[in-house]
Amino acid sequence: MTDIEKNSMGQSQKQPSSISPANKKNQKPKQEDKSGYKSADDSLTDESEPVEMSENESNYEPLVGKKVKKSGLVTDKGDVIGRLIKGKADQLDGKSIGEHGVIKDQEGNVIGQVEPVESEKKNPYPWVNESSPEVRKSGKVLDHDDNLVGTVDRRAAGKMDGFKVDDEGNIVDHEGNIVGKAEMLKKEEVQEEAQEDKEEGEKKFSNPYPWINEFSPEVKKSGKVFDKDDNLVGTVDKRAADKMAGFKVDDEGNIIDHDGNIVGKAEMIKEEVKEEEGEKKFSNPYPWINEFSPEVRKSGKVVDNDDNVIGSVEKRAADKLAGFKVDDEGNIISHEGNIVGKAELFKEEAKEEGEKKFSNPYPRINEFSPEVKSSGKVLDKDDNIVGSVEKHAAHNLVGFKVDDEGNIINHEGNIVGKAEMYKEKTDEEKQKEREEHQKVVDKEKEEEEYRKLANLMSNSIQQSLDKIKPVLKMITENIEAEEAKPSDQRDEQKLVENVKPLIEQASNILSEADGAIRGLDPTGKIAKTAQAKTSQREASPEEYHLADLLSQLTGEVTTTIDKAKKKVKNMPHAKKALSPLWNVLQSPLLQILSAVGLLLTGVLGLVGNLLNGLGLGSILNSLLGGIGLNKILEGFGLGKVLGSDKK
Numbered sequence: 159m160t161d162i163e164k165n166s167m168g169q170s171q172k173q174p175s176s177i178s179p180a181n182k183k184n185q186k187p188k189q190e191d192k193s194g195y196k197s198a199d200d201s202l203t204d205e206s207e208p209v210e211m212s213e214n215e216s217n218y219e220p221l222v223g224k225k226v227k228k229s230g231l232v233t234d235k236g237d238v239i240g241r242l243i244k245g246k247a248d249q250l251d252g253k254s255i256g257e258h259g260v261i262k263d264q265e266g267n268v269i270g271q272v273e274p275v276e277s278e279k280k281n282p283y284p285w286v287n288e289s290s291p292e293v294r295k296s297g298k299v300l301d302h303d304d305n306l307v308g309t310v311d312r313r314a315a316g317k318m319d320g321f322k323v324d325d326e327g328n329i330v331d332h333e334g335n336i337v338g339k340a341e342m343l344k345k346e347e348v349q350e351e352a353q354e355d356k357e358e359g360e361k362k363f364s365n366p367y368p369w370i371n372e373f374s375p376e377v378k379k380s381g382k383v384f385d386k387d388d389n390l391v392g393t394v395d396k397r398a399a400d401k402m403a404g405f406k407v408d409d410e411g412n413i414i415d416h417d418g419n420i421v422g423k424a425e426m427i428k429e430e431v432k433e434e435e436g437e438k439k440f441s442n443p444y445p446w447i448n449e450f451s452p453e454v455r456k457s458g459k460v461v462d463n464d465d466n467v468i469g470s471v472e473k474r475a476a477d478k479l480a481g482f483k484v485d486d487e488g489n490i491i492s493h494e495g496n497i498v499g500k501a502e503l504f505k506e507e508a509k510e511e512g513e514k515k516f517s518n519p520y521p522r523i524n525e526f527s528p529e530v531k532s533s534g535k536v537l538d539k540d541d542n543i544v545g546s547v548e549k550h551a552a553h554n555l556v557g558f559k560v561d562d563e564g565n566i567i568n569h570e571g572n573i574v575g576k577a578e579m580y581k582e583k584t585d586e587e588k589q590k591e592r593e594e595h596q597k598v599v600d601k602e603k604e605e606e607e608y609r610k611l612a613n614l615m616s617n618s619i620q621q622s623l624d625k626i627k628p629v630l631k632m633i634t635e636n637i638e639a640e641e642a643k644p645s646d647q648r649d650e651q652k653l654v655e656n657v658k659p660l661i662e663q664a665s666n667i668l669s670e671a672d673g674a675i676r677g678l679d680p681t682g683k684i685a686k687t688a689q690a691k692t693s694q695r696e697a698s699p700e701e702y703h704l705a706d707l708l709s710q711l712t713g714e715v716t717t718t719i720d721k722a723k724k725k726v727k728n729m730p731h732a733k734k735a736l737s738p739l740w741n742v743l744q745s746p747l748l749q750i751l752s753a754v755g756l757l758l759t760g761v762l763g764l765v766g767n768l769l770n771g772l773g774l775g776s777i778l779n780s781l782l783g784g785i786g787l788n789k790i791l792e793g794f795g796l797g798k799v800l801g802s803d804k805k
Contacts, residue, residue: 176722197455216564217274226250226261228320228332232272233288245270248449286322286330293318296388299340304386308342324524335364370414374406375424383407383424392426443800447491455668459499460484469503527559534559536577545579595731605698615675615754619707622671623714629664633657640732641725650731661739668715668746675753708754 221240229339230247232240232255242250247259250270253261261270289302297315308327310318322330329338333388340431372384381399382394383446392411402422413422450463458476460469469488471479483491490499526539534552536545545564547555555575558566565668566575583591640653691745719740726732 170272181748192609218257221255221259221272221274222257224255226253226255226270226272238275240274242587243273246448279782280579286324290322290324293321293323293340294388295319296384298388299323299342306343308340310340311340314338344760367573370406370408372406374408377405377407377413377424378403379403383426390427392424394422394424408721447485449483451485454479454482454484454490454501455583458479460503467504471499471501475499522561522565523559527561529587530555530558530560530566530577532556535578543580545577547575547577551575609698609700611678612698614678616704616707618671618674618701619704619711619750622667623711626664626667626711627714629660631669632716634718634721636660637722637725645728650729650735653729653732654735657736658739661736661743665742665746668743668750672746672749672753675750704754708751712747712751715744719744725745 220234221232221549222233223379224240226232226247228243228247228251230242231238232242235525240255240259250261255261255272259272259274260268263269291301291307291314293299293310295315297310297312298306299310301307303363308323310329318331321332321337323340323342324330327340327342328336329340331337353479375383375391377383377399379393379400381394382390383393383394383397392407394413398560402413405416405421407424407426408414409426411424411426412420413424415421418663447564452460452468454471454476456477458471458473459467460471462468469484471490479490482493484501484503485491486503488501488503489497490501492498503578528536528538528544530536530547530552532552534547534549535543536547538544545560547566553568555769558568558574560566560579562579564579565573566573566579631718636653636656639652640648722736723733723740726736
């Protein structure tokens with residue numbers, strides 16, 4: 159930013175109003191002078207103050223046809239060739255310059271004056287220039303080629319829109335002041351981002367529509383359509399926005415997907431509407447307010463351009479008045495320039511009291527000393543909690559400073575109370591605190607892993623349960639139907655032929671689930687950790703759900719096997735033929751229980767409790783003992799839960 163820009167900004171944006179507050183009420187409307195020129199504000203020409211012209215009129219030729227920037231400067235290919243000397247830069251932004259540097263409105267009235275400057279003057283802020291990265295409303299920091307090179311806090315982005323950023327991330331306003339810090343991406347990240355954009359761009363814009371490209375407006379997940387400068391230019395149906403996010407939009411509102419197909423229609427905001435709204439906002443007839451005037455917020459506060467609270471409005475009306483400007487007398491001015499309400503502005507005395515706040519004679523405190531908050535906490539300048547006061551007294555002490563000994567000092571410098579200050583922790587205590595915190599973080603991370611594991615297992619068990627239930631039902635129905643026949647009419651061989659494939663099908667379903675569960679811990683790392691912490695953990699809701707599904711699956715399979723064995727007891731051939739098949743069915747079930755037990759040991763205890771509650775504990779123990787799984791469970795300390803301990 160040049161010294162010209164600084165001077166121009168100072169003249170164009172900070173020039174004091176020539177209308178004193180006392181005379182504002184009596185001010186007459188703007189009138190045309192005899193020359194036919196109408197003054198846009200008090201700084202412009204009238205009959206007694208003609209437009210100043212340079213002796214060498216050829217100096218103005220490069221300015222003709224150029225446009226004034228918001229900073230009050232006129233540039234040509236990045237070089238400053240002129241500056242605004244009369245008129246307000248924010249109101250003349252984008253206006254064209256005529257002969258002799260004069261700026262006129264549509265009716266031919268003179269509303270501003272520009273003078274030529276020497277472009278050779280050195281820039282006092284060499285670290286930023288026209289080509290430096292710039293802050294956008296979205297919070298992005300983009301370089302001269304619109305590559306993302308950094309970010310700023312979105313809450314502050316609106317105020318910093320258009321400000322330049324130097325190589326260290328310092329945000330420089332139009333006057334050359336550093337007003338904030340941007341988080342800049344590392345070179346590698348920028349290159350990766352650019353490469354990704356390039357790859358995406360190649361995919362995205364390889365469509366046959368020449369009227370859209372990577373700079374065309376884009377649909378966002380919110381349902382809004384933004385152009386490349388993050389201006390809102392349209393909307394789409396919110397219900398479909400998620401699917402269309404990232405798609406481009408042409409001038410007619412057609413939404414184009416990545417393959418070049420028209421997949422929808424966006425409602426575009428008409429340019430005329432935007433222009434009218436933009437002109438309305440600060441084109442009101444009150445010269446004593448502008449975009450830098452105090453503004454009403456939704457909270458009911460009136461804040462100035464530096465976010466200092468200088469007044470308030472009724473909270474009930476604040477929502478409707480939000481965004482409206484306020485003059486020095488408290489009049490609230492709408493975007494159309496109408497007075498729509500009155501704000502209560504704080505008196506000068508109140509401001510002076512604020513200035514007195516730290517002018518007390520108590521040398522042990524200053525404006526950076528710890529301060530009492532309404533919560534009763536005492537916070538230092540970095541918002542660290544360094545002490546506390548009694549809550550019931552806190553509201554009387556809010557804003558008072560606290561010295562190193564805990565004395566609470568009021569604005570007059572008197573000690574009015576005592577705060578309990580926290581002792582400075584030793585390095586050992588801090589280290590111990592960090593270690594304890596890390597343990598908590600690690601435990602939370604571990605518990606999250608267990609919850610994910612339980613959810614994945616539950617999905618496998620639920621799928622098996624849904625598939626196996628109808629198969630088990632068919633096994634039972636076939637055996638019951640054969641049992642119901644007189645013994646001399648039974649066809650045991652046919653029964654075996656019908657039931658055998660059903661048992662094998664059910665076994666395969668269980669084997670699939672077993673394979674899926676064991677695939678969650680191929681290296682056995684989780685199993686080792688789980689066994690070491692059997693007695694240290696409490697089951698999560700996800701593990702309870704898994705146990706419930708496992709108990710259902712175990713109950714369904716064991717009940718089917720138990721009933722079938724009893725019913726074929728009096729069918730010698732069927733009993734002999736089906737006997738080995740029951741092991742084929744129960745084996746993958748026990749493998750599932752074993753796999754779950756190895757990964758989430760506590761779940762089997764819950765399964766045992768649930769089955770005992772259903773009266774199926776003895777059946778389960780009998781099955782577990784058949785392949786020695788009861789010993790595995792005892793190794794987990796769960797034998798007693800399943801009733802397998804013998805006295």
